[in-house]
Amino acid sequence: MTNTVAIESIQKYEGKEITIKGWLFNKRSSGKIHFLQLRDGTGFIQGVVVKSEVEDEVFETCKKLTQESSLEVTGLVQRDDRSKTGYEIVVKSVKPVHIAEEGYPISLKEHGTDFLMENRHLWMRSPKQNAILRIRDEINLAIRQFFHERGFVLVEPPIITPSSCEGTTELFGIDYFGENAFLSQTGQLYAEAAAMAFGKVYSFGPTFRAEKSKTRKHLNEFWMVEPEMAYVGFEENLKVQEEMIEYIVKKVLDNKKIELKILGRDLTYLEKIKAPFPRITYTEAVNMLKEGNFEFEWGDDFGAPHETYIAEKFDNPVFITHFPTKIKAFYMQPDPDNPEVILGADLIAPEGYGEIIGGSERIHDLDYLLQRIKEEKLPQELYEWYIDLRRYGSVPHSGFGLGLERTVSWICGVDHIRQTIPFARTLNRVYP
Known part of the structure; x- marks a missing residue:
C-alpha cells in the first residue's frame, strides 16, 4: 500500500512512491510520453507517464482521460526544479474514478470575464x-x-x-x-x-x-x-x-x-x-x-x-x-x-x-x-x-x-x- 498524500506536502516524499487522488487539469502527449497536469485541491503537479515504463493498459487509459476527469495516480516523487512545486511524479499506475464528459466549458484558451463568472x-x-x-x-x-x-x-x-x-x-x-x-x-x-x-x-x-x-x-x-x-x-x-x-x-x-x-x-x-x-x-x-x-x-x-x-x-x-x-x-x-x-x-x-x-x-x-x-x-x-x-x-x-x-x-x-x-x-x- 502506498501513502495517499496531498500535493502541498509532496516535498516530504521525495524518492518515495505515493498516490494522489484528484483531477486531470490538462494533458499533453509527446509520442511515447503523456504529461498529466494533476490537481487535488491543495496544489498542482505534473505526472509523467512513459510508455516503456508502464503497462500497456496504463498508457492506453491515459489516452482516454478528458479534462477534469477524476483519478487516482500512483508514482515516484522526484525533484524537478522547473516545477512551481519543485517536484513531479513518475507515474506507475492510473485509476480513473470518473471520465468527465467531453466539452468541459472552461478550456485552456482565453475566455471573457462574464463567461468565467457565469462558470465560477x-x-x-x-x-x-x-x-x-x-x-x-x-x-x-x-x-x-x-x-x-x-x-x-x-x-x-x-x-x-x-x-x-x-x-x-x-x-x-x-x-x-x-x-x-x-x-x-x-x-x-x-x-x-x-x-x-x-x-x-x-x-x-x-x-x-x-x-x-x-x-x-x-x-x-x-x-x-x-x-x-x-x-x-x-x-x-x-x-x-x-x-x-x-x-x-x-x-x-x-x-x-x-x-x-x-x-x-x-x-x-x-x-x-x-x-x-x-x-x-x-x-x-x-x-x-x-x-x-x-x-x-x-x-x-x-x-x-x-x-x-x-x-x-x-x-x-x-x-x-x-x-x-x-x-x-x-x-x-x-x-x-x-x-x-x-x-x-x-x-x-x-x-x-x-x-x-x-x-x-x-x-x-x-x-x-x-x-x-x-x-x-x-x-x-x-x-x-x-x-x-x-x-x-x-x-x-x-x-x-x-x-x-x-x-x-x-x-x-x-x-x-x-x-x-x-x-x-x-x-x-x-x-x-
Whole structure:
C-alpha cells in the first residue's frame, strides 16, 4: 500500500512512491510520453507517464482521460526544479474514478470575464483562482489567530436587523413575518454591546450593501472582521490595526509562497509591510491632492483616484486620520480639540488598492450620542438598545472594520475584487 498524500506536502516524499487522488487539469502527449497536469485541491503537479515504463493498459487509459476527469495516480516523487512545486511524479499506475464528459466549458484558451463568472463553480478549479482562494483561507485564519492570541472573544452579530447601523439607505430590505427588516451592513453596533460584556471582541461574517456600484472594488455581499475594544482610545486602536496587517502579510509570505508565485505576485511590495505605518490627516491629504491638481474641497469624500494618488507616496499602508465629522457615521467620537473632525482613520493599502480598514473611537457620552442620532434624523426607538450601552456603565471604546475581500485583492495583487470571493454577488450577478 502506498501513502495517499496531498500535493502541498509532496516535498516530504521525495524518492518515495505515493498516490494522489484528484483531477486531470490538462494533458499533453509527446509520442511515447503523456504529461498529466494533476490537481487535488491543495496544489498542482505534473505526472509523467512513459510508455516503456508502464503497462500497456496504463498508457492506453491515459489516452482516454478528458479534462477534469477524476483519478487516482500512483508514482515516484522526484525533484524537478522547473516545477512551481519543485517536484513531479513518475507515474506507475492510473485509476480513473470518473471520465468527465467531453466539452468541459472552461478550456485552456482565453475566455471573457462574464463567461468565467457565469462558470465560477468551475473557474475556481484553475491555478490562479485556486491560489487566490487558498490565500483568502490563509488570511481568514491569520485574522482569527491574531485576535485569539490577544484575548479577543469571537461574537456573531445578527444578519437580520431592524434598522441601519450606519444611517445609510443602501440596505437590502426583507419581510420579517410582516415587519420590515434588513440584511445587516455591519455587525459593529452589536460588537460594541459585546465589548461591554467581554472587554475585547471581534465579529467576522457576511455583510450586505445595496450599492449600485460597478467598480472593481465593490461587492454587494462581502465579509468583514470588526473588533471592538473597551477602554481603548484612538491611538491604541490604530496600533492594533497596523499590528494586525503586519501579522496577516507575514503569515501569507511564510505559508503561501507557491500560491503567490502562481499569481506572479511581486513579493518585494509585501516584504516592505512593517508597522508602524505612516499617518497623514484628512486636511494634509486634501492639500496633497490640490498640489497634485485634483479638484477637491475640504469636506468631500475620497474616491478611488484620490486614494491611489495618496497611496503612491508611501511604500506601506497609510492612515488618513481626522476626517470631517459630517461625512462619517453618527457614532464616531469627535476630536475634543476640534469637534469638526473625528478621532478616526481609514487605512489605505499601497499599489492603488484603496481603503481596507475604517475605524474610530466611538462616542461614549450619552447626551452627545442622542444629539448625533437626532442630527442624522435616525429613529431613536430603533436604537434604544444601543443607547442603553451609554446609560449603563459607558466607557471610552474603539473599533474598526476590515474588508476581507479588499485585503485579499491587495495581498494577491488581483485587479478585480470579484475574484477574491468564491461566488461574487454584484449589481448584475446573483448566479451561480
